[in-house]
Amino acid sequence: MMRKIFITCFLLISTVFAEDIRVKYKTLQLSYITTDRVGGILKSLGYAVIDFEKSAGVNPNEIILTPAGDFANVLINGMVSEDDYDALPLVILLPETDNITLLEMQGAVSEKGAEMGVDLGGSSLVFTTSGEPLQRILIAYDPDNTEDLKELVSVISNQLDVAAKQIMIEALVVEIDANKTNTLGVNFSNSGSMYSSSFPEPDPSTGNFEPFTFIMDKGLIGNALEINAKLEKLISDQTSEILSRPSVLVLDGRQARIVVGQQIPIARSTATGQNVVSATEYIPIGIVLNLRPRISSDGNEITMQVETIISEAQERVGVGSVGGDVLSAPTFSSQKVQTYVQVENNTPFIIGGLISHKDTKQENEFPILGRVPILGSLLGFNKKVRSNKEVIVVITPHIVDVGSGSFAHVIPKDIDILNHWGNKLFQDSYRLRNTDLYDLGFYENTSFYNTVLNRAQNVIQENAVASANEDLADFVSGSVPGEEVLIRRMLYDVIEKENYYKYIVPENVIFFGKMLDNQGNAVVDKRNFGEIYRSYLKRFKQSDGLALQFESTESVEFADDYPLRPVANINRFELSGTYKNTLRELNADSSFGYSIYLKAPKHERRLYEVLVLRRVLEMNPGILNNINLFKAGREILFPAPQSLEGDIHVIDNKIAEYFYQINLYNDEFDRKFVDGIKTLSTIIQEYE
Incomplete structure (x- = not known):
């Protein structure tokens, strides 16, 4: 009898402790990092993660998603067993929609030679339209234990899903007379106080330099401004020409590509027996800047990969003849520089030594009489002129901090043309100017404010529960009472x-x-x-x-x-x-x-x-939520x-x-x- 009672009690107690737990769910919208990267990092931290495997369905364009991973079967009807309780909080990587772009379908058209025009047939819209948000994760958690959830959300929001810094890169491409280069005041054969790099020796036969780069010293920014002023003087004297003045905003560690140029048509003919097939090929020429910057941990230096390509078409030369026709094609000159540089923030560096030579023939003759044999040559003259042109590229990187004044590098000027008044179909708008904003230093520089701000930043970093407090989170992000x-x-x-x-x-x-x-x-x-x-x-x-x-x-x-x-x-x-x-x-x-x-x-x-x-x-x-977002350019x-x-x-x-x-x-x-x-x-x- 005692044994039966013991067994009954044991079974009852086991049933109580084996009761399943119904979970609740929280969706997080990721702003910067991708879901697959978050999933991999969270796995390395010991969190349970469920992702999905894709397989083709029966119907075209149908995809079957199957939960994958060690925790794929932990959830049953929204409940977790006692044995799987340690898997909570459970991270579910919501699958992404694949059909969000038409570029892949358009690429197939481009391969057929339609990249220079528009495919009037359009693209086949074969996928079902999806309107859901992208890059989300779903977290299953125990409603009676929210501390683990808050800690996980804090790790994702404050450590993983953070925005990369941005860099505004300004470039100035100038073509000047190579003989005028010395007016810039730079001795390219010796290092000086204006720059921190050394230069290659000139070619003894031509006197020309190989392509090079040099960096202005941060403490001598005035020298950079002086060179800029001298460049502008050369431009105003019409002894130089601005080929391009592009600028681009790029994320830290990402590549930016600037292309300024045109495409030169080249006629091609292919003869097969009696048949001749004609086609036109386009050769791109111009200026290409490939840049990939990386910001240092202290935010003061930028390491950058730089590739500069400058190409142009030259005179046409004969390449053969067909029948009585002489065939000709243009020649192309191309100059290329690839380098790594490390510069201080807001410090310009110059890529130079891109020198080209062009021979031109000048003919002058006396009107009417110049066409008379012998007499025309006596009254006129012919001469060959060689021009030496050098291309200088000045690149200046600016680290952009949206919470500081450096953001001014990427906003438009304070001009009325950027305002939109009197629109017929859309609302009027006004773009904020620097003169519209108040100086907020009267509270930002007070110890009363900064002491509390530092305390808030410390508790949010050290306490996951504090990071979930909306008032503290808003305060740390720049909101002010x-x-x-x-x-x-x-x-x-x-x-x-x-x-x-x-x-x-x-x-x-x-x-x-x-x-x-x-x-x-x-x-x-x-x-x-x-x-x-x-x-x-x-x-x-x-x-x-x-x-x-x-x-x-x-x-x-x-x-x-x-x-x-x-x-x-x-x-x-x-x-x-x-x-x-x-x-x-x-x-x-x-x-x-x-x-x-x-x-x-x-x-x-x-x-x-x-x-x-x-x-x-x-x-x-x-608009009233954060004063840091109320800034020039908005x-x-x-x-x-x-x-x-x-x-x-x-x-x-x-x-x-x-x-x-x-x-x-x-x-x-x-x-x-x-x-x-x-x-x-x-x-x-x-x-x-």
Whole structure:
């Protein structure tokens, strides 16, 4: 009997501990690294990973995906057994869509010789269209143990899926008279203070140099600027010519290829018996720059592979004859340099020594008489002229940090042509300029801010749970408490500069006010701001200002036509000292609503500009999220003037809040900034 009881209890206990665990799922969208690389790295770290094997299906273009790996069968109906619990969190590499490009199909057409034209037959769209996001992983985890999940997400997000730095490479290709090279002030046969490389000795028979490179010393950037100025002087004197001035933005470690040139047609004929087949072959010529940079770990140096190819067509030469026709073909000159260089950031280096010779024949004759035999040769002259041309390539790399001023290398100039006003089909837009942005050093350089920022960075690196805190993650990525106040003010300045207030029709501006009905009950009524304000100005020209004070509507009975919303009371309000002091006094307690104060025509204009500001914010969602992303070159959508003129604009409590913050943005930012930093410090303390 005792044995039976023991066996029964043992089976019961085994059943309890062998209970399957239902998992939950979290999807991660990878931004930079690919899923296959993440999977391989996570396997090396000991995480369980499921990937897929592909096989052809029965139907054409059908692919069968089969889970593969040691953990392919761990999940059954969304549950994991007790024996497989150690596999959690389980990483599933979501398979990629193969048919995302038409280039492969177009490549088959190109092989038939259609690369110089357009295949009017188009491509066969044989694949099923897929609209899913790419590069995702799915994580299965135990909902009762989220610490392991947070640690895994932290490893992927903070260590693996990180963005590579970028490099802006500027190139200047100049062809100059080889005899004018000495005007650059560089002695190519000896190293000097202007550069850090040595040069090959010239060819004793020709006096020419082999292709070479030299690098400007970082401490002597003025020398680089001097050479650049002398190059520009040669260009202005028409003794040199800019062949190309390309620039390219490339990721760290990736190759960039710049091709500037043309294709020369060459006629070809193939004779087979009595048949002659003619064809045209295109030979590319021009300038080719192949570049592959690599940034050092400290971000101060760049190691770069450089290949420079410069080719051009020369005079035609005879290559044979067919019948009585002389066949000719052009000759091509080509110069090529391949090298490795290591330079400091923002430091130019020069590739030179690409010298070519061209012989030309000059003929001069006396009009009419020059065609007379013997007499023509006496009156005219013929001579051969040899020109020596040297091509110099100046390459300057700039490491681009989107969070610093070096980003200016890749943004357009501050010119009006980049703005798009008056579009017929698309929204108007404005591109931010450096002059539109505020200097943020007033808080970035404070110890109060930097101390808390360093603490946040440390806890996120050391604590996986802290890295999952959205407030800390946003703060470390550049978000600042109160940043929305500064961004709104900078946007307002653009609206003010572009005179957008004139597109607001005062008669189309309304607000909701409280009034009494025939029975004496308080109700909400739609009121026209333009009419009321014009009437007020006629009655009280030199008197007090007009205040729109919003309040709660909990005690107000509403008509069915109007939703629950704060209402505005219209009051005359005496100016208390300065205008800002009066506005500050009116908004001393904004918990029940903000107030608008109008004392001068410029205040009415500001109100209309704030109405435009709200529309701009609605058209650019997320623009207030990170002040580091509000930078020169960013395009801001603006409403079309026609829509502003025809729309009804409502003054509500949100407009009153914006109006107050636009006028007193320094006060509002300081308050939100200090309170926010203190709150973040308290959050950080929980993880330290």
